Amino acid sequence: MSFLKVYNEHKDLIYNLALQYTQNTADAEEITQDVFVKVHQKIHTFGERSELKTWIYRITINQSLDFLRSKKRAKRSFFFEAVRLDDSLSNVTVSDYNHPGVLLEDKEGMAAIFRGINKLSAKQKTAIILLKIEQKTQAETAVIMNTSVKAIESLYQRAKNNLGIILKMNEGK
Amino acid sequence: MNDKESIKLVPSTLNILSKIKPVEAPASLYVNVIQKIEEVNTKTVPMLWIKAMAATVLLLLVADAAVISMNDNIDAESTTIGLIEIENYQLYYE
Numbered sequence: 687m688s689f690l691k692v693y694n695e696h697k698d699l700i701y702n703l704a705l706q707y708t709q710n711t712a713d714a715e716e717i718t719q720d721v722f723v724k725v726h727q728k729i730h731t732f733g734e735r736s737e738l739k740t741w742i743y744r745i746t747i748n749q750s751l752d753f754l755r756s757k758k759r760a761k762r763s764f765f766f767e768a769v770r771l772d773d774s775l776s777n778v779t780v781s782d783y784n785h786p787g788v789l790l791e792d793k794e795g796m797a798a799i800f801r802g803i804n805k806l807s808a809k810q811k812t813a814i815i816l817l818k819i820e821q822k823t824q825a826e827t828a829v830i831m832n833t834s835v836k837a838i839e840s841l842y843q844r845a846k847n848n849l850g851i852i853l854k855m856n857e858g859k
Numbered sequence: 860m861n862d863k864e865s866i867k868l869v870p871s872t873l874n875i876l877s878k879i880k881p882v883e884a885p886a887s888l889y890v891n892v893i894q895k896i897e898e899v900n901t902k903t904v905p906m907l908w909i910k911a912m913a914a915t916v917l918l919l920l921v922a923d924a925a926v927i928s929m930n931d932n933i934d935a936e937s938t939t940i941g942l943i944e945i946e947n948y949q950l951y952y953e
Contacts, residue, residue: 693889701884715888722892723899787880796879799872818876846873853872 689726692738696725699739700746702787706815707750709785709800713757717749724749743830751808802852810845817842 697718704717724745732738783797803811809831816827817838824842828835 693892697884697888698881701888702881705882706879711885715885715891718884718888719892719895723896726896785879787882789878789880792875792878795875799875814873814876818873819879821877849873 687729687732687738689729692725692729693722696739696742697722700742703743703746703815703820704750705785705787706819707747707754707811709783709797711784711786713753717746717753720753721746721749740830744832747812747830751812798856799853802849802856805852806845806848809841810848813838813841814845814849 700721701714701718704714704721705711708714708717721742725742728741732741783793783800785793785796788796803814806814812831813827816822816830817824822830824835824838828838831838833841
């Protein structure tokens, strides 16, 4: 399988999945590049197309989560640095919600939901993204997340419950 | 609204997520991907080089150990000879 073929078949999948995690085009582009570097390194080890697709899903999810973790760490260290230099900087909030797949009229509501989703655990967030945005079945989600359908069911239930509580708390703010 | 009511509203809230439309990856992405792959390839040391370096270091260590053990034998011999030869304990001749 040539790299160009793999690129053309999966570029939108990777870019969109990264967008669901970051809600930001620049970040999604960076993640997509990193995923393709890994794909390029391991492309010869994959025989079946379905095997490759599942692996690409997994690697994109892991890359997106790693990216968000490192971004969070960088923000935190910036925060401490800012506090040390000037206390007023600690009130700065960065609004970088930039999802091209969301219509302008839905943007505000969608940003509020994503604020809640972003507070969920990595597994719960992944379950919601795969089931509700990527429209995967529970069986497909289970394969991608390397778990059972039952585990996905309970994970999704917990995610819904937690999201309800988070959204209610955010409402009060 | 209590917690239970807000949890009941979540499924309808989550259905809004299906409104998100898939977008096309930017056209410039391929060039950037190839650039990044080349960058990574130039930064990464090939496996053959790593193996060659490891073999060289190992060879040097073995050679070093051999030389040291040979020197030890020579030192031991010369020390014995030296001990036999030195019979004069006076520091200076008067």
